């Protein structure tokens with residue numbers, strides 16, 4: 001590929017994760033602006049069967065590292081494969097998603113390749129040879145424009161910030177024979193909650209805070225279900241033991257950027273805002289008209305969430321009816 | 322067990338962050354400095370491991386003299402000793418930081434290294450895995466539970482939609498995620514004792530690193546405030562139903578969010 005943009009795909013259980021389509025689309029846009037080709041690298045076991053799908057999002061070539069050794073994501077084997085692919089193809093940039101896998105992988109890769117890394121980017125600009133990546137710092141209190149010196153420039157993009165666009169590429173599939181080596185680690189178990197929409201990937205997030213008054217989140221779950229969304233929580237709700245740590249939104253929890261974020265019984269502390277202020281539309285439901293969350297929300301309802309939320313669920317169901 | 326905790330002093334999460342006149346750094350005058358919250362989890366976990374067996378907990382930090390405050394907090398929680406690398410005027414980026422940490426670690430004994438998943442200032446999410454790579458040891462990120470036996474560590478690592486359990490031989494590096502533990506507070510006797518615990522200070526130059534290799538590969542061209550979210554509209558209505566109807570209409574027609 002010489003000197004193209006390499007997009008590292010992420011897949012699970014026979015399908016690409018949403019973030020892969022976002023990274024691929026952004027990688028393609030970047031390649032177009034840099035006047036080079038966009039390549040995808042798909043790693044895993046049994047991935048050859050669907051790797052070709054990335055052509056739809058602009059992959060000119062799709063490199064496939066299909067091996068039983070790569071069945072589970074392990075930092076070292078994945079790093080080994082990418083390292084070899086990079087040596088063979090010298091990409092100018094590597095784009096991947098800043099998911100939990102992508103953050104781990106890009107960080108290790110930056111050290112292996114001695115390459116610049118911009119983590120968790122919300123925008124990427126290319127100006128000839130130069131790439132300027134924009135990334136939040138201090139929990140989103142400032143945005144930094146970062147110059148990356150040297151190649152390959154590694155850019156990990158924040159989930160849900162990059163538009164998914166279809167733009168057909170040649171999509172030539174090519175097997176790569178890079179040696180993953182033997183991992184020092186081993187995956188012993190994998191426990192996934194089935195049927196649950198992942199917070200960081202959801203288009204709609206409905207979060208509940210201390211105002212929920214207890215562990216019964218049924219009202220929020222029903223609202224989230226009516227919008228095919230996910231349920232999040234403030235740290236207070238997690239500290240109370242009402243919700244699991246995995247549901248926490250904020251500076252010491254997950255960062256979410258859904259199209260619609262509905263905060264119920266959440267005051268809007270700065271650490272909570274750090275996790276959701278890149279949402280496109282924010283709605284706050286709070287009985288205290290002075291709650292700081294109203295200063296950040298596009299729409300607010302002052303009222304008791306236990307009264308408002310069920311009415312809202314009914315109204316949305318009627319609309320979608 | 323020799324455990325090393327990588328610890329960074331950062332502005333407290335409540336801090337008002339303002340961009341300095343140079344446009345590429347922040348004003349530090351009114352900032353309250355604290356231990357990075359994820360590193361508190363790291364210190365706590367290290368202490369727990371030590372308490373269940375034996376060994377030592379060493380705190381390693383790169384930072385100016387004032388960074389010793391965060392290190393003293395860790396010593397007051399119960400860590401045994403500290404090493405501070407003084408960066409002088411050098412501005413280290415994420416990878417540069419990892420190189421310095423790795424160089425310092427090469428001169429120290431370690432079976433387990435614990436870092437935070439992210440430092441809440443730069444939000445790089447980078448040092449942990451990068452240090453492990455430079456040391457040639459395995460790393461496991463975002464750990465919420467760990468168990469050590471027979472020279473191996475088994476970790477529950479959070480991933481989208483659940484957790485995976487990964488086993489690795491020691492030495493290894495893990496990064497912390499909330500849920501791992503509840504960090505203890507430093508006790509008064511702990512604070513008194515911490516004053517006498519040893520803290521080694523080394524200038525970067527003593528690590529024998531090539532300064533060119535430490536030059537930043539990423540540089541901040543500009544800092545800007547995030548787009549202002551204009552406090553929106555509180556929906557009026559005589560009844561709860563009226564307000565909800567107004568909200569749904571606005572979300573559908575105006576915001577096109579549903």
Ligand SMILES: Cc1cc2nc3c(=O)[nH]c(=O)nc-3n(C[C@H](O)[C@H](O)[C@H](O)COP(=O)(O)OP(=O)(O)OC[C@H]3O[C@@H](n4cnc5c(N)ncnc54)[C@H](O)[C@@H]3O)c2cc1C
Nearest residue numbers: 209210211234235236250251252265266267272287288305
């Ligand atoms: C280092 C550090 C890291 C932190 N990280 C995070 C983080 O990642 N995420 C996070 O969320 N927080 C975090 N926090 C905590 C944060 O500072 C706040 O304490 C927390 O966000 C408050 O949660 P809350 O809004 O649910 O509770 P509160 O602030 O108690 O607010 C509850 C709100 O509910 C409203 N309410 C009550 N009853 C009802 C009702 N029936 N109907 C409608 N409204 C009602 C009240 O008016 C109030 O506004 C962190 C703090 C620190 C120090």
Ligand SMILES: Nc1ncnc2c1ncn2[C@@H]1O[C@H](COP(=O)(O)O)[C@@H](O)[C@H]1O
Nearest residue numbers: 327328383436437439440445446447448
């Ligand atoms: N200057 C530093 N000194 C010691 N440890 C650090 C330093 N910077 C980062 N770390 C460690 O690396 C983790 C992740 O930081 P970062 O990669 O900056 O998000 C932190 O939680 C610390 O454990």
